Every structure is written in C-alpha cells, then in structure tokens.
Amino acid sequence: MAVGKSQSLFKEKPIKILLAKPGIDGHDRGMFVLAKAFRDAGMDVLYAGLLPTPEEVIDTAVSEDVDVIALSLLNGAHLTVFKKISDLLKKRKIDDIALVGGGTIPDSDKPKLEKMGISGNYGPGTPLSTIIDHVTKRASEARLRKLGGR
Amino acid sequence: MNTDAIVKGIRGGDIPSVSRAISIVEDRSQISVSSEIMKKIYDRTGNIHIIGVTGPPGVGKSSMIGKLASEIALRGRKTSIIAVDASSPFTGGTLLGNRVRMQESINRNSIYMRSLASRGFKGGLSSAALSTIRILDAAGFDSVIVETVGSGQADIDIMKIAHTIIVLHAPGLGDILQSIKAGIMEIGDIFVVNKIDREGAFLAIKDIEDSLSMLPGGPWKRKVIGVNSLSGENIDALLDEIERHRSLGKENRGDGEAMQEMSIYIEDELRRIILERSAPKGDLNREMKRMMAKGIDPFNGALKLVTSLVGSEI
Ligand code: B12
Ligand SMILES: Nc1nc2c(ncn2[C@@H]2O[C@H](COP(=O)(O)OP(=O)(O)O)[C@@H](O)[C@H]2O)c(=O)[nH]1
Ligand SMILES: [Mg+2]
Numbered sequence: 001m002a003v004g005k006s007q008s009l010f011k012e013k014p015i016k017i018l019l020a021k022p023g024i025d026g027h028d029r030g031m032f033v034l035a036k037a038f039r040d041a042g043m044d045v046l047y048a049g050l051l052p053t054p055e056e057v058i059d060t061a062v063s064e065d066v067d068v069i070a071l072s073l074l075n076g077a078h079l080t081v082f083k084k085i086s087d088l089l090k091k092r093k094i095d096d097i098a099l100v101g102g103g104t105i106p107d108s109d110k111p112k113l114e115k116m117g118i119s120g121n122y123g124p125g126t127p128l129s130t131i132i133d134h135v136t137k138r139a140s141e142a143r144l145r146k147l148g149g150r
Numbered sequence: 151m152n153t154d155a156i157v158k159g160i161r162g163g164d165i166p167s168v169s170r171a172i173s174i175v176e177d178r179s180q181i182s183v184s185s186e187i188m189k190k191i192y193d194r195t196g197n198i199h200i201i202g203v204t205g206p207p208g209v210g211k212s213s214m215i216g217k218l219a220s221e222i223a224l225r226g227r228k229t230s231i232i233a234v235d236a237s238s239p240f241t242g243g244t245l246l247g248n249r250v251r252m253q254e255s256i257n258r259n260s261i262y263m264r265s266l267a268s269r270g271f272k273g274g275l276s277s278a279a280l281s282t283i284r285i286l287d288a289a290g291f292d293s294v295i296v297e298t299v300g301s302g303q304a305d306i307d308i309m310k311i312a313h314t315i316i317v318l319h320a321p322g323l324g325d326i327l328q329s330i331k332a333g334i335m336e337i338g339d340i341f342v343v344n345k346i347d348r349e350g351a352f353l354a355i356k357d358i359e360d361s362l363s364m365l366p367g368g369p370w371k372r373k374v375i376g377v378n379s380l381s382g383e384n385i386d387a388l389l390d391e392i393e394r395h396r397s398l399g400k401e402n403r404g405d406g407e408a409m410q411e412m413s414i415y416i417e418d419e420l421r422r423i424i425l426e427r428s429a430p431k432g433d434l435n436r437e438m439k440r441m442m443a444k445g446i447d448p449f450n451g452a453l454k455l456v457t458s459l460v461g462s463e464i
Binding site for chain 2: 008012014035038040041043044045046048049052060064094146147
C-alpha cells in the first residue's frame, strides 16, 4: 500500500484499534506502552479490559467497528487463545477486521499464527515504528474492505 | 455503495449494521453515503429518549452510566450508550477509555455501547453524535445515554438535544459554587452526588440542594440523588426519577427539536468549511499569526480572514 493512499484512507476517520489480552495474563505494561504509541500515531485506541473472553473481544470489536484487533499474550497460551478468536471471526463471517498479534511468541509458532490470519507477532524489543507500520498496513486492508462492501 | 442492505439492517436492529452505519457518519469522506442513510431512516426516528450526562472528569460518569444502563436493561428496556473521549490536541489520536469503566455492565446485559472521539480543533463531533443518536433511534433503542467530555461546543450541542440532563458531582471534587458559576446547575434536570461511600457526600447533597433553592424554579422540581456507582446503590431511585422526568416531557420529536438539530448540523458544516478553505493557505493558526504580526487587532483580523475564506464581504 502506497503511503499517500493509506493516508487519505484515514484522513477523516483515523485507524481504530482494540487492544486485548484475552487470557490469564497480568503482564499489562506492554499494553500501556502500545496504547500510548498508537494514540501518538494518531489512532483511536480501545482497551478490552481485564480478562475478556474471545466472545467479548469480538462483540466489542463489532460494536466499535474497529479496523484492527491487537492480541497480546505473554503467558504462552497464544496458540489456543488466538485461534479461538480467529475461528470466531470466521464463524461470524467478519472479514474486514484485521488480527495482529504480539507478546512472548516463539519464532516456531509464528507461521501457525500467520496461517490463522494473525500477523505481526512481535515480541520484546521490537521498535514501536515497526509495529505501527505493520498495524497501519493491516488497517488499510481492513478499511478498504469496509469501504467496498456490505 | 448500496445503502438498502445497511438501512434494512438498522431498521431490524442488527448490531453490525448499526455499528457500520455509525462509522460511516463519523467519516466525512463518506458524506454522500451518510446522506442516503439519514434520509432513509428518517421516518423511523423521533422516539428515542436522550439522556445527557455531564460533570467534571473523574466524578464517575462512566461508572454511573454502566450501572444505570444495567438497571434500565433489568426493567426490560432496550438502551444504548454513547461516550465521548477527548482527543489529544497534539496528535489527534484518542484513548477511548470510557468503555473500560462500563465494560462489565455492557457484557453482562448485552448493552450497545459506542465510543466517539472529540477530534478537538478538527470538529465534526456534533454531527457525528447527532447522526449516531438517530441511527440508534431508528434501530429501535428505547433510550440512549450520552457521556460528554464536559466542555466544548459539541457538549453544548449534545445537551441542547438531550431530553433529560443529569449533572454529576462527587465529594472532594471541588467547590459546588464553581459549577454554579459555570452555568452547569441551570442545565441540569436531575442532580446526582456520586461516591456516597466517601466522606463528605452528605454535605455535598445538602450544598446542591441549597444552591438549587436559590435558582429560579420551573414546574419540574429538581432533586438531588446520592448514588454509589461501584455497588449500584440507589441507582434504581435515580432511574425512577429519570422516568418521572421523561413522563412529563413530550414523547415525539416536534418541529422545534428537528430545527434545533438542523441548526447544529449547519454550524458544524460551516465550521468545517472555514477550516477546509483555510487549509491550502497553511492552517488557520498560521493565518492568525500573520494577522498579529501585521499588528491587526483580533476583531478586524477575524473579519479579514473570514472574508478571504468565504470570498465575499461579510
Ligand atoms: C515485568 C515482568 C513481570 C511483572 C509484570 C508487571 C506488569 N504489570 O506488567 C510481574 C513481576 C508481575 C510478572 C509476573 C509473572 N511473570 Co513475568 N515477566 C516480566 C518481564 C521481565 C518483562 C515484561 C514486560 O513488562 N516487558 C516490557 C513491555 C513493555 O514489553 P512487552 O510486554 O513484551 O510488550 C512489548 C512487545 O512484546 C510487543 N507486544 C506485546 N504484545 C503485543 C501485541 C501486539 C499486537 C503487538 C503488535 C506487539 C506486542 O510490544 C510491546 C511494546 O514494546 C518478562 C520477560 C521479558 N523480558 O519479556 C517476564 C515474563 C513475561 N514473565 C513470565 C512469567 C512466567 C511470569 C509469572 C508466571 C512468574 C511467576 N511464576 O510468578 C508471573 C505471572 C503474572 C500474571 N498474572 O500473569 C515469563 C513468561 C514465560 C512464558 N511465556 O511461558 C517471562 C517471559 C519471563 C521468562 N523468561 O520466564 N512478570
Ligand atoms: N468510591 C467510589 N469510587 C467511584 C464511584 N464511582 C466511580 N468511582 C471511581 O472514580 C474513578 C473515575 O470514574 P469514571 O467513571 O471513570 O469517571 P468519569 O471520568 O466521570 O467518567 C474510577 O476510579 C472509579 O472507580 C463511587 O460511587 N464510589
Ligand atoms: Mg468517563
């Protein structure tokens, strides 16, 4: 996606992103770092609160009509939990909300997550600019689908 | 875009359709789609009860709204919530933090809640909030509770169209006299002292009651209700009072109300045009600085700028 194009996509309505930690994971520092970084990049940022179930994450994403759900887990349960969310999106036939992941995710798990449609999967030490660029790219795809259809 | 499907969805109360429609009215680049949607739902609007909630930051508006919405749901009514969060004036980004405070209530009772960003200098919130309310209206919601940021043009606009206005206070959050001076007391229909679990709550209630007795009263007797928005204590009494106030008001939107709405849209649009037309010349701020550098007084500086923007004498 060319930079100019994605900028005009979000000129009137910024990227809207939902941060979620859908599991027993009290490592919330990363959430706050990301929330602030996304806001400073001009995005509208939502946080799903403590221990949301996959259903609650999707319900919130739909009600708020976000472009991206950012899933974060540092507790090692990402394969099962992220999959639940991805399956639920498919079950509800939602194809215009992008899933991006992150946390402590071993490299060997990343292809599996990619297959579920969950991209990024960045861990500790990733430059924030890399994360923001990636989110912007996925948000652009989602926003184009929103504009195209329904 | 064909709007028939989305309009049908709204009329049927379908949440994904309602959500998407709100995104469309928030997005000025989709104004022609918005215009079609608003036209097609008009005949279904005018029934929703609009409850405005205002008060200083941290007083407990979001928490109170969560509990109130639950109580409404418990009584078998379909309610919804809109909450405005302030955008960063520097980056334009927004932390939509109101939602987290009411998330539990929303989840438990399947209440529809939508966050809106204030957008600051860029404006557009009044139009977006107004259109959002009418979409919820057309979707068959019986009421909508609107939380505002507590200042700015959009807040005033939202309070203009609310049927019942609730003003929140809490002990330890400053002088009640301040809000009287700020004119907040006059607009309230119902006064709530939140955090009655805290010290000083009783005094705060008494203070507001005294202040109210000094203001000229109408046929509606304004009450002060103490609540605890963490436990939900006394929220039922607050809802009783809201329903009493609602029953006194008119049920359907009259011409006056529609004209009020139209004038809000007009003002929003005019502000927008001024900002847009000033954009090619840099922004309005830079133009103003230029006027000041020339030693032009603010009154005449404004006249000159607006004249150059609209392209004719004013
Ligand atoms: C600080 C810390 C804690 C603190 C947490 C404080 C808090 N409120 O956050 C405390 C002491 C409470 C703690 C407790 C525990 N911890 Co701990 N903790 C850490 C530590 C050292 C740093 C985490 C951190 O805050 N990093 C700073 C933030 C800013 O970075 P971040 O969260 O990683 O997020 C960044 C990136 O990962 C990425 N990112 C994260 N999410 C997402 C999402 C998306 C979509 C994207 C794009 C990017 C992204 O971007 C973020 C910003 O740069 C890590 C080790 C490590 N180096 O990661 C262990 C670590 C995460 N903890 C670990 C463990 C085991 C625990 C405990 C179970 C320990 C115990 N036995 O008691 C408990 C569990 C607590 C709980 N309830 O969940 C393990 C997890 C192992 C695993 N995955 O299997 C780790 C990896 C340590 C280790 N090597 O063993 N912990
Ligand atoms: N003790 C007490 N705290 C409350 C009550 N209602 C809200 N709070 C707390 O007050 C803080 C601000 O609440 P919030 O709803 O976000 O206020 P808002 O900024 O007006 O929307 C939060 O920490 C709440 O937990 C209450 O009735 N009692
Ligand atoms: Mg709030």
